[in-house]
Amino acid sequence: DAKTTQPNSMESNEEEPVHLPCNHSTISGTDYIHWYRQLPSQGPEYVIHGLTSNVNNRMASLAIAEDRKSSTLILHRATLRDAAVYYCILRDYSGGSNYKLTFGKGTLLTVNP
């Protein structure tokens, strides 16, 4: 699986937007960009995914660079419950039936009240 690079940690204030960056310069044409987060003492939780176009859902927005070598997860108004480790993951659909996710170290997001 292609690798991603994320900052180890970021800090935000409550009610402010948060932009979590991810670099994936070796992304292939069949890689989708997935974001998951893991709250303390819980399993990972799916946030959003995309291929080329920007995506929005009730949790977040995903902005994908035109060359697809980077992406940004946007939380529009951070809350204390958004404090978690955020993982940017490339998921390959080029063939076969192996759809596993390979987690890196992620970004630890701290939200200040």
Added chain:
Amino acid sequence: NAGVMQNPRHLVRRRGQEARLRCSPMKGHSHVYWYRQLPEEGLKFMVYLQKENIIDESGMPKERFSAEFPKEGPSILRIQQVVRGDSAAYFCASSPPGVHNSPLHFGNGTRLTVT
């Protein structure tokens, strides 16, 4: 629709005992993944199963660990003769068949402590 259920939530075993971790996937999901998270480390893939078949076990330790997902019942991750280094959180995830883009749904894990 209930989420992925893992039990027990916490499991304590003495060195040399066996640990059995259970995972019931979401309704309609026939793909199961097991991950391990050692203290202060990231999530590591262990094994990917479909009903009655192991598809990818590239992350499973060669000895003492086994996994199954029978036609009926939950998926089981079995660790024989546990050692202290097996102490970790074990997470199970599931996804539906035939939907390549479907996200994985994770349970809240089983925390294994080996004393």
